[in-house]
Amino acid sequence: MSDCEKCHRSLQDCQACNGGRSRGIAGTKLTCSKCNTTGQVCSEHGGHWKR
Secondary structure, three states, X not given: OOEOOOOOOEOEEOOOOOOOOOEXXXXXXXXXXXXXXXXXXXXXXXXXXXX
8 A cells, every 4th residue: 555755644545536446438547637547545635645
């Protein structure tokens, strides 16, 4: 499990894209603006924790 680069809290799966496991019609991986396409979010900093 990864940690947030800003506050070092444990990251959680993004609810909006099912932790990056959601797939489009053609089977392509969906991108998500809520988690900055990482599939994980920090409870304090959202998905923009990644530099």
